[in-house]
Amino acid sequence: MRILVIEDTEDVGEAVVDAFARSGHAVDWVRTRQNADHALAVQDYALIVLDINLPDGSGFDILSALRQRGNTTPVLVLTARALVDDRVDALDTGADDYLVKPFDFRELEARARALLRRQNGNAAARLMLGNVVLDQTARAVSIGALPADLTRREITLLEVLMGQPGKAFTKSELLDQLYGFDNDAGPNAIELYVGRLRRKLEGATAEIRTVRGHGYQIVARAPEAP
Template sequence: MRILVVEDDDDLGDALLRQLRSDGHAVDWLRDGESADDVLRYQDYELVVLDIGLPGMSGSDLLQLMRARGTRTPVLMLTARSNIEDRVSALDIGADDYLAKPFDFRELYARCRALMRRSQGIATGTTTVGRLIFDRSAKAARIGDMQLSLPNREFRLLEIFIGNIGRALSKDQIAAQLFDFDDEAGDNAIELYVGRLRRKLGDALTIRTVRGAGYIAEEAEC
């Protein structure tokens, strides 16, 4: 999934960027509220990890602008302030969750996964489509008892298809979720990853090419 991190602390921002990318997510990192507001006006994300104490435009002000535009992207707020008033304020202006610094990265990742599942209307971390079992929490996929070997990007591509069963996705839509600003992603890259994924899935999940529209994932017929 594509995540935006807005954090002015270089050490923390770099750590979040590296860790989330190592987990296979496409991640963009910005250090101030104004830049983030500009990007959020044209780029969609599945999650925003937002520090409250930003230079210039605060995280709270940025969040209020997002919600005023009708943006429903889940937002996880980060702050060094942990009193109850700050938590209540963050939630009241539209934050979906709140995490006080310092925090354990395992908790942050768990909260990120929960917010993204919630935004997709998924109650648990496991989705079953026919014989295919997809486990987001364990970062694993299997067909029956056979575990699939999926590098990070193939796993995230499968996650995109699993979350859009029966819905046509253009290459641009897939690329917007799969790659970040630092990646060079053309149509050939999408075709390459889709081809690799198809071979590994076999007949467990059908990924059909739709002329002029992109791809559509469908449960395989028994």
């Protein structure tokens, strides 16, 4: 999943980016309101982590403009403001969650996972299709009773596909979810990862199919005729 972090404090921003990157997410990090506006104008995100106090404006203005445009991307406000009035303002402006600094990174990751699940219409922390199970908390995949040896990026690719089974994703859409602005990977990278993932899903009752002229989708295999 692709995440936008809007945070001007260097050490906090680095730590947040590292935490999400370790889980296999693509992360774009900006430090100003202006750069946030530029990123949001050209890229869709699965989650936005938003600081309120920015050097050139307020995160509330970013949030308000986002919601006025009808953008429903989940927003997790991350700020040192701890007053109840600040929390109420953030939630009323359109924030989906609010976390006060200093914070435990385990809580940040758990809250982010919950927002990402709800965005995809999944209440549970596990995605299941056929006999393939993806544990989003542990970042682990199993096929039947056996663990599957997947890399972080392969897990992220599988998570995107399993989040909306049957939906055909273009290579461009998958590329956007796997890589950030600082990576120059192209469509061939998606073909490479899809090929690897298919080999690792051999024997599963879910499969990645090519949708001619469009991209890829994951579906449950039809049961074999007796």
